[in-house]
Amino acid sequence: MTHQPPDLSMEYGGVKKSLPAYLVGFLLSLILTLIAFGLIETRLLQGTLLYTSLILLAFIQFLVQSVCFLRLNCRSSAGRWNLFPFLFTLLIIAIFIGGSMWIMANLNYNMMN
Amino acid sequence: MQHTIAYTHHHDTDAMDIFGFWLYILSDCILFATLFVAYITLHANVYGDLGIGQLTKMPYVLAETIILLISSFTYGLAILALYKLEIKKVICWLVFTFLFGAAFIGMEINEFVHLYFEGHSWQSSAALSAFFTLVGTHGLHVLTGLVWMLVLIVQLPIMGISPVMKKRLTYLGLFWSFLDIIWIFVFTIVYLMGAV
Numbered sequence: 128m129t130h131q132p133p134d135l136s137m138e139y140g141g142v143k144k145s146l147p148a149y150l151v152g153f154l155l156s157l158i159l160t161l162i163a164f165g166l167i168e169t170r171l172l173q174g175t176l177l178y179t180s181l182i183l184l185a186f187i188q189f190l191v192q193s194v195c196f197l198r199l200n201c202r203s204s205a206g207r208w209n210l211f212p213f214l215f216t217l218l219i220i221a222i223f224i225g226g227s228m229w230i231m232a233n234l235n236y237n238m239m240n
Numbered sequence: 241m242q243h244t245i246a247y248t249h250h251h252d253t254d255a256m257d258i259f260g261f262w263l264y265i266l267s268d269c270i271l272f273a274t275l276f277v278a279y280i281t282l283h284a285n286v287y288g289d290l291g292i293g294q295l296t297k298m299p300y301v302l303a304e305t306i307i308l309l310i311s312s313f314t315y316g317l318a319i320l321a322l323y324k325l326e327i328k329k330v331i332c333w334l335v336f337t338f339l340f341g342a343a344f345i346g347m348e349i350n351e352f353v354h355l356y357f358e359g360h361s362w363q364s365s366a367a368l369s370a371f372f373t374l375v376g377t378h379g380l381h382v383l384t385g386l387v388w389m390l391v392l393i394v395q396l397p398i399m400g401i402s403p404v405m406k407k408r409l410t411y412l413g414l415f416w417s418f419l420d421i422i423w424i425f426v427f428t429i430v431y432l433m434g435a436v
Contacts, residue, residue: 144319144320149317149320152316153309153313153316156309156424157309160302160305163427163428164298164432167298167436181432181433185425189421189424189425192417192420192424193421196312196316196417197417197418197421205255208259216266216270219270220269220270223274223277224277224280227277227280227281228281
């Protein structure tokens with residue numbers, strides 16, 4: 128304990144963690160969650176518009192938490208190392224979910240007609 | 241001198257180790273994507289039962305969501321205290337995080353037990369099978385995180401804030417944030433959209 132080594136892990140991901148970032152992340156997430164919940168409770172929107180806004184709200188909160196809690200960034204080399212596999216995973220997931228939904232909707236349509 | 245060399249070497253592998261853990265988390269995201277697809281595909285096949293959005297109370301799920309979010313925030317505070325080398329604060333915030341996490345998992349188990357005894361088990365319909373698999377897998381991850389956190393809470397006073405402990409806490413921090421991010425989509429896709 129007396130001999131503290133220079134601390135590099137502190138800047139994991141290339142950005143120092145800070146209280147404001149956590150606070151902003153927490154408050155934004157809370158607000159976005161409450162908006163999404165409010166949309167359902169008040170039935171303000173209907174149909175496709177409701178689904179689109181719910182997905183959009185979830186996606187924004189996902190970005191907020193990725194940036195504020197996971198400290199995703201492209202400002203440093205370490206940050207970019209984390210960012211690119213992350214983006215690639217998103218691409219795979221998008222192909223996977225979008226593709227599956229497309230195929231299943233198509234199957235459903237052909238079964239019914 | 242020997243000491244310094246050991247440390248520099250250590251730090252090089254630290255960055256690599258954490259990157260490796262990051263890749264594990266990304267692959268776990270793909271696991272969850274498969275479970276989400278299964279749920280999205282099967283959610284309408286309720287076999288004459290109500291949908292999951294009608295079976296659960298929305299305020300209850302909202303409370304779960306906020307509790308998990310708070311635990312994510314308190315874990316962040318633990319990490320901040322860690323960098324200031326304030327070991328007591330670190331342990332204190334970890335205990336808070338643990339309690340919130342335990343409250344979350346307790347509420348989830350309570351919900352599952354209620355569903356089960358009201359006759360909505362995983363065997364009732366394809367939709368419920370997919371629901372229990374998706375939410376259950378998330379719950380198991382949270383449970384694993386809790387056990388892991390308990391181990392770290394015990395280890396911290398013994399080992400002090402060493403580089404190894406910092407690395408372990410960084411791993412768990414990534415894991416814990418990841419679980420909260422998965423929950424955003426569980427909350428939106430399973431519960432909110434189910435209640436439309």
